[in-house]
Amino acid sequence: MIYWVKAEHFISSVVQGAVERVIREISHVLKTGGILVLATAMASAQTSAPVQFDMPHSHNPFSAYSGSYVPAPVLANSPRLDKLVKDGKLYLSLNDAIDLALENNLDLAIARYNLPIADTDLSRTKAGGSFLGVNTGVVQGTPGGGVGGLGAGAPGSGAGGTTGGAGGAGAGANGIVQSTLGTGTAIRSYDPSITADIGDEHQTSPVANLQSFGVPSLQANTGNFDINYSQAFPTGTSLGFQFQNTRQTTNSPFFPLSPTLNSVYRLTLSQQLLAGFGFGPNLRFVKIARNNKKISDIAFKDQVIATVTQIEDIYWDLVDAYEQAQVNEQSLAFAQQTLDNAKKQYQLQSIPEMDVMRAEASESKSEQDLTVAKTSLELQESLIKNALTKSLDDPVLEAIPVIPTDRSRQAVEGNSDLESLINQAVHTRAELAESDIDLVNRQISRKAARNALLPSLSLIGTYSGSGLAGPLNPIFNLGTNSSNVPGDFGGAVVDAFNNSSPDYFVGFSLSLPIRNRVAKADQYRSELEYRQAELRREELKKQIRIEVRNAQYALEQNFARVQAATKARDLSQRTFDITKKEQTLGAGSTYQTMSAQHDLAEAELDLVTAQTTYEKAKVELDRATGATLEHNGIQIQDAINGRISSPTP
Numbered sequence: 001m002i003y004w005v006k007a008e009h010f011i012s013s014v015v016q017g018a019v020e021r022v023i024r025e026i027s028h029v030l031k032t033g034g035i036l037v038l039a040t041a042m043a044s045a046q047t048s049a050p051v052q053f054d055m056p057h058s059h060n061p062f063s064a065y066s067g068s069y070v071p072a073p074v075l076a077n078s079p080r081l082d083k084l085v086k087d088g089k090l091y092l093s094l095n096d097a098i099d100l101a102l103e104n105n106l107d108l109a110i111a112r113y114n115l116p117i118a119d120t121d122l123s124r125t126k127a128g129g130s131f132l133g134v135n136t137g138v139v140q141g142t143p144g145g146g147v148g149g150l151g152a153g154a155p156g157s158g159a160g161g162t163t164g165g166a167g168g169a170g171a172g173a174n175g176i177v178q179s180t181l182g183t184g185t186a187i188r189s190y191d192p193s194i195t196a197d198i199g200d201e202h203q204t205s206p207v208a209n210l211q212s213f214g215v216p217s218l219q220a221n222t223g224n225f226d227i228n229y230s231q232a233f234p235t236g237t238s239l240g241f242q243f244q245n246t247r248q249t250t251n252s253p254f255f256p257l258s259p260t261l262n263s264v265y266r267l268t269l270s271q272q273l274l275a276g277f278g279f280g281p282n283l284r285f286v287k288i289a290r291n292n293k294k295i296s297d298i299a300f301k302d303q304v305i306a307t308v309t310q311i312e313d314i315y316w317d318l319v320d321a322y323e324q325a326q327v328n329e330q331s332l333a334f335a336q337q338t339l340d341n342a343k344k345q346y347q348l349q350s351i352p353e354m355d356v357m358r359a360e361a362s363e364s365k366s367e368q369d370l371t372v373a374k375t376s377l378e379l380q381e382s383l384i385k386n387a388l389t390k391s392l393d394d395p396v397l398e399a400i401p402v403i404p405t406d407r408s409r410q411a412v413e414g415n416s417d418l419e420s421l422i423n424q425a426v427h428t429r430a431e432l433a434e435s436d437i438d439l440v441n442r443q444i445s446r447k448a449a450r451n452a453l454l455p456s457l458s459l460i461g462t463y464s465g466s467g468l469a470g471p472l473n474p475i476f477n478l479g480t481n482s483s484n485v486p487g488d489f490g491g492a493v494v495d496a497f498n499n500s501s502p503d504y505f506v507g508f509s510l511s512l513p514i515r516n517r518v519a520k521a522d523q524y525r526s527e528l529e530y531r532q533a534e535l536r537r538e539e540l541k542k543q544i545r546i547e548v549r550n551a552q553y554a555l556e557q558n559f560a561r562v563q564a565a566t567k568a569r570d571l572s573q574r575t576f577d578i579t580k581k582e583q584t585l586g587a588g589s590t591y592q593t594m595s596a597q598h599d600l601a602e603a604e605l606d607l608v609t610a611q612t613t614y615e616k617a618k619v620e621l622d623r624a625t626g627a628t629l630e631h632n633g634i635q636i637q638d639a640i641n642g643r644i645s646s647p648t649p
Contacts (some may be wrong), residue, residue, distance in 0.1 A: 144383035145313030184448030188232035236272035257470030302430035408611035428626030467495030
């Protein structure tokens, strides 16, 4: 196996004096039979470029017939991660964690594909195709740190929860029931289409009367070359052009021309006058696809908020585990010191053996608590590294400890007006914005479904010309008459287009479906789904109001919890100091001091937990009010690019 080590990190470790760590890593590689390769920073620098998924365009007309290639995902972690490693430890602030998540988190990387997917829908609808839907669900494949407060909806399924719109009311259970979104009259392709047919046919036909054709069996050789052009337009207009050419020879002496050359063209123009008339029904797919593109953009913003919220929760869980491990280390150190002192005092027969046994029990309990705390910390380190990386294949990175550099800030009582927070959430939450656009899409479908109820009435006009050419059949007796047709195929084409033999038609075509039950059912269903979507929007508003209230109340409750835990910790600290001083002066016992220290450790752990819960309550309030990106200084374009243009404040 080949192990790649960045040269600048190798040299930096040696310069900084971390020689032992370098030797340990090299020994691990050699023991496993691997090959150590020093790589430059060139590969890492390449991964910092923004991800481009735009559908390629070319002025080469033949590019329309070749597939486009999407490059494989880049699974290398961003260089930012390496810069945070010092002395074999990953020093991580909350801002660093957010930046790394925007660059490396796989939930965001998966959701990032939804943006160009929405663009492909827009491209196909501009050509008259139907839309396939956009992805609006939140991808939550990163373990640790749940997202969503009271009444939060379930995460979307698949790669972003593919739906026909904004996950509208007609999506049904697990998408089994289809919606009438986009219903209406059929739309033909707006891209021009050319078809060409060329061939040669040999046919032998028996004849009933020899005098009819002059031969007992009629043989005909027919060659044809036909070109057809067709195109539809958003006004309900369709254009068709046919150009047909044939060359026929027979063994019959009764055909005046041999070969017979025919050239015919026909221009057909059709305009819908009732169903399918105008831009409204014929551009409905384009309008819905444009709106779905907006929905996809909003859904990606919602994905960023959900991912950042999850990263913040994981980070504060890491801080909680780290500080609990620190408290337990201090408790173990005190228990070990107390046990040593107790053994010395017992040897001097100044304390009973029972005090030594109590000290041993306390030391054993502290070791157990520290083991639990360390394993919990290792789990949180694994969760945060998984959330902030694209790949954990590097065994060194997987084993490296994480040191959180941010600590819980001083709890401040919230003084924001609840009603203003609710109003802010109503204007910023992605779900409502998606619902508003979905209502617009359904309004478009309502109008198209109503238009589809009308009979199909078309105004049709055709104009054609034909030409005939060919040399005289030498065995055909023309008498004193002679042929006035051209002798070659070029003459037939000229006669077809010189208006010498015109043929034109103007008329109407009416299609009147009796009872019209399919269109009636679709139209009424579109009305029902629109009203259902209106109720869904109101339900979302109520749900958001409850979420904000719940988040605000939780923040107030956790503020009070932090205040109480701080006071309890301070009282426990004073009690421990007094008890320890009394023991030093000979007025107190070892047992009393150990009990006071145990109470102090419990109070410190309670304070750590309360501060963590308070920080996560602030994170939840930001999510509920839609202020996560603003409060963390996140630019949505950075999340789209997968690269931070400027450090997060």
